[in-house]
Amino acid sequence: MEKLTKDDVHPKILEALLADSNITLEDALENEMILNMGPQHPATHGVLRLLLRLDGETVMGCVPELGYLHRGYEKLAENMNYYEFIPHTDRLDYLSPMSNNVAYALAVEKLVGIEAPPRAQYIRMIISELARVASHLVAIGSLAMDVGALTVFLWTLREREKILDIWDILCGARFTNSYTRIGGVANDAQPEALAKVKWFIDQYLPNLDECERLINTNRIFIERLDGVGVISADDAIDIGLTGPSLRGSGVEFDLRRAQPYLFYNEIDFKVVTYPDGDSLARYFVRADETRESIKIIRQALEKMPQGETLLNQPKKVLPKKTEIYSRMEELIHDFMIVNFGINPEPGEIYHAVESSKGELGFYLVSKGDGKPWKCKIRSPSFVNLQSVPQLVKGHMVSDVVAILGSLDPVMGEADK
Amino acid sequence: MASPKELLEQRLNEKFSGENFIFNEHRNELTVSLDKKNIIAVCKYLKEEPELAFRLCEDITAVDWATRKNRFSVVYHIYSLKMNFRLALKASVDEKDCNIDSVSSVWNTANWHERETFDMYGIHFNNHPDLRRMYMPEEFEYHPLRKDFPLMGIPGSLSLPKNKN
Amino acid sequence: MGLEAKLNGNSFFTTTVDALTEWARKNSVWPMPMGISCCAIEMMASGDPKYDIARFGSEVMRFTPRQCDLMIVAGTVTYKMSHVVRKIYDQMPDPKWVIAMGACTSSGGMYRSYPVVQGIDQFLPVDIYLAGCPPRPDNLLNALIQIQEKIGRTKARDFQDKPLPRLTVVQPNGEFLQNN
Numbered sequence: 173m174e175k176l177t178k179d180d181v182h183p184k185i186l187e188a189l190l191a192d193s194n195i196t197l198e199d200a201l202e203n204e205m206i207l208n209m210g211p212q213h214p215a216t217h218g219v220l221r222l223l224l225r226l227d228g229e230t231v232m233g234c235v236p237e238l239g240y241l242h243r244g245y246e247k248l249a250e251n252m253n254y255y256e257f258i259p260h261t262d263r264l265d266y267l268s269p270m271s272n273n274v275a276y277a278l279a280v281e282k283l284v285g286i287e288a289p290p291r292a293q294y295i296r297m298i299i300s301e302l303a304r305v306a307s308h309l310v311a312i313g314s315l316a317m318d319v320g321a322l323t324v325f326l327w328t329l330r331e332r333e334k335i336l337d338i339w340d341i342l343c344g345a346r347f348t349n350s351y352t353r354i355g356g357v358a359n360d361a362q363p364e365a366l367a368k369v370k371w372f373i374d375q376y377l378p379n380l381d382e383c384e385r386l387i388n389t390n391r392i393f394i395e396r397l398d399g400v401g402v403i404s405a406d407d408a409i410d411i412g413l414t415g416p417s418l419r420g421s422g423v424e425f426d427l428r429r430a431q432p433y434l435f436y437n438e439i440d441f442k443v444v445t446y447p448d449g450d451s452l453a454r455y456f457v458r459a460d461e462t463r464e465s466i467k468i469i470r471q472a473l474e475k476m477p478q479g480e481t482l483l484n485q486p487k488k489v490l491p492k493k494t495e496i497y498s499r500m501e502e503l504i505h506d507f508m509i510v511n512f513g514i515n516p517e518p519g520e521i522y523h524a525v526e527s528s529k530g531e532l533g534f535y536l537v538s539k540g541d542g543k544p545w546k547c548k549i550r551s552p553s554f555v556n557l558q559s560v561p562q563l564v565k566g567h568m569v570s571d572v573v574a575i576l577g578s579l580d581p582v583m584g585e586a587d588k
Numbered sequence: 589m590a591s592p593k594e595l596l597e598q599r600l601n602e603k604f605s606g607e608n609f610i611f612n613e614h615r616n617e618l619t620v621s622l623d624k625k626n627i628i629a630v631c632k633y634l635k636e637e638p639e640l641a642f643r644l645c646e647d648i649t650a651v652d653w654a655t656r657k658n659r660f661s662v663v664y665h666i667y668s669l670k671m672n673f674r675l676a677l678k679a680s681v682d683e684k685d686c687n688i689d690s691v692s693s694v695w696n697t698a699n700w701h702e703r704e705t706f707d708m709y710g711i712h713f714n715n716h717p718d719l720r721r722m723y724m725p726e727e728f729e730y731h732p733l734r735k736d737f738p739l740m741g742i743p744g745s746l747s748l749p750k751n752k753n
Numbered sequence: 754m755g756l757e758a759k760l761n762g763n764s765f766f767t768t769t770v771d772a773l774t775e776w777a778r779k780n781s782v783w784p785m786p787m788g789i790s791c792c793a794i795e796m797m798a799s800g801d802p803k804y805d806i807a808r809f810g811s812e813v814m815r816f817t818p819r820q821c822d823l824m825i826v827a828g829t830v831t832y833k834m835s836h837v838v839r840k841i842y843d844q845m846p847d848p849k850w851v852i853a854m855g856a857c858t859s860s861g862g863m864y865r866s867y868p869v870v871q872g873i874d875q876f877l878p879v880d881i882y883l884a885g886c887p888p889r890p891d892n893l894l895n896a897l898i899q900i901q902e903k904i905g906r907t908k909a910r911d912f913q914d915k916p917l918p919r920l921t922v923v924q925p926n927g928e929f930l931q932n933n
Contacts, residue, residue, distance in 0.1 A: 185720070244864070
């Protein structure tokens with residue numbers, strides 16, 4: 173073990189760590205131990221750093237330290253026009269890039285006051301649910317891997333690869349897609365892509381059952397998670413948890429139901445809740461939510477109308493590439509939008525969607541320019557991580573890993 | 589039944605008579621501007637009044653208006669699970685008197701949001717339990733989301749590791 | 754099966770030390786997955802059944818730097834993170850190689866902003882720059898093959914005069930022990 177120096181931990185962080193105890197920095201190492209976990213740690217899901225104050229193996233205090241992946245998104249957004257920021261949203265929650273695109277596009281559309289055509293909205297719904305499945309698969313797999321079941325991770329990644337293949341057909345990129353445009357989607361969904369979606373949802377459920385059979389009756393897995401990291405419904409709301417982490421505490425709050433966007437009000441689905449509020453409940457919520465997503469995709473495929481996938485609104489929406497190359501007027505509009513932006517009228521809006529981690533919101537302020545005056549990203553992982561000190565208190569060091577895995581933070585959006 | 593907007597307008601004016609609330613609606617979103625000295629009282633009321641019950645604080649941030657007299661606006665987005673209604677509160681903060689009361693005693697979640705706002709804008713939150721920087725290193729002197737901070741940063745303000753070999 | 758079938762009893766073969774170490778080294782590169790952001794997910798994907806990095810002998814991802822000889826820096830390195838990356842790199846035993854995976858690691862990429870280091874070669878020696886944002890897993894495997902080729906060109910004597918990394922160890926009685 174190497175000795176901790178001032179270069180490793182800033183005194184202010186240590187102060188925060190020792191705030192609610194009567195020990196001082198000098199005798200900290202005698203009675204209690206300070207353990208540094210991360211930023212490079214296989215179980216912190218990225219570059220989260222936790223400083224733990226331990227008594228033996230029991231966690232007495234915990235201070236999360238963020239910012240190792242702070243990339244300045246909000247500053248970047250202020251320095252580019254609305255269209256240019258779409259690829260950046262991919263890299264926020266990089267486990268489900270598609271739903272981030274959709275969230276941002278919806279926010280800008282609300283700011284501008286336009287709405288995408290129905291077919292585009294259905295395509296958006298399908299891809300955001302697929303993104304949710306893809307993200308939850310990684311969450312389930314890595315949670316199982318964190319508590320020692322390695323096989324599940326390989327199996328869920330196998331399923332995830334199938335979704336990435338669908339995206340490959342849909343937009344040509346398998347990972348960071350940038351498929352959504354303001355006022356629609358980049359191109360219509362090809363018949364092959366839709367056929368592949370159908371094939372995927374038909375074979376997914378048996379495969380999920382297979383994964384669940386591996387762990388749901390596994391005594392080690394259950395006992396590592398059952399009763400670990402319990403948070404009551406009131407505390408969960410107070411600390412700002414959203415998404416599966418909140419629904420694991422028995423609160424039936426889902427923005428798809430509470431404030432329907434896209435066409436979620438026409439779709440029949442259940443908001444999954446589990447009452448226990450522990451890590452196991454959060455895992456169950458995720459697994460069941462993917463089943464609901466499959467249900468939503470099936471209905472959306474049936475209801476999807478034919479028609480345009482991009483709004484015809486030349487002052488606000490970029491025209492299609494083929495038209496730019498062949499028609500003068502479209503070329504001028506394209507030039508104007510690319511160079512001067514779409515100039516929404518002054519005002520500010522907040523639009524939130526239910527992403528796979530929780531409530532993903534964009535707060536956009538326009539001053540009438542081509543660039544947003546301010547773009548604040550309300551990222552679910554950031555807020556969910558805030559509950560970590562509360563959850564890990566009194567548990568063992570090995571439980572910290574299970575709790576973090578059950579919260580499923582993605583540092584890309586937590587650090588922004 | 590009154591719409592959430594009417595209910596809010598009526599209740600706030602009733603409870604805090606004599607205070608100046610500005611109600612503003614843009615794209616069906618309600619924003620209430622208020623004086624920064626009232627922020628804790630209003631937040632507490634909105635949370636604890638059983639009919640309103642804004643129990644979920646979604647987001648706290650600030651906007652730098654650069655040239656206006658009151659340079660910053662601190663913006664709170666709160667949500668009522670009961671009414672399924674989202675409300676934005678706005679309080680102006682001047683650059684010379686750059687502080688506002690912390691609402692972390694009302695909502696626990698405000699803790700990190702306020703730390704982030706402090707890090708990015710340098711707005712000081714009074715009575716905050718643990719006001720440190722959220723993202724940037726503690727040694728960093730500037731507040732990056734202020735409009736006078738350049739996108740590429742200030743050279744030399746952040747250090748790189750020294751080459752040992 | 755393979756080599757054993759051809760060797761009967763107490764057979765032997767002759768080769769140079771260099772050839773043997775190169776052969777062993779390049780077919781068992783143990784990567785240190787320095788997973789920071791998006792690229793880390795693609796790095797994980799390269800280990801999954803579809804791409805299967807095990808075909809190239811590199812499935813043993815070690816999370817402790819002391820057991821690794823290849824660092825895959827996957828993701829945007831910020832100034833705050835750069836100290837950690839360098840520290841981990843310093844802990845890896847020689848000989849060691851570095852892949853800068855993705856555009857932001859190689860050059861800052863799309864993040865021309867205040868907290869991001871514009872290319873990790875400002876503080877690390879990089880062997881392979883990998884294009885893509887993020888690169889597909891196939892591309893990472895390609896980079897691994899390039900690294901193997903590079904390892905194939907090294908000689909054992911290239912590393913003879915390198916000093917050991919400086920380590921400080923705290924003994925159970927509280928004394929500090931340093932190796933040089």
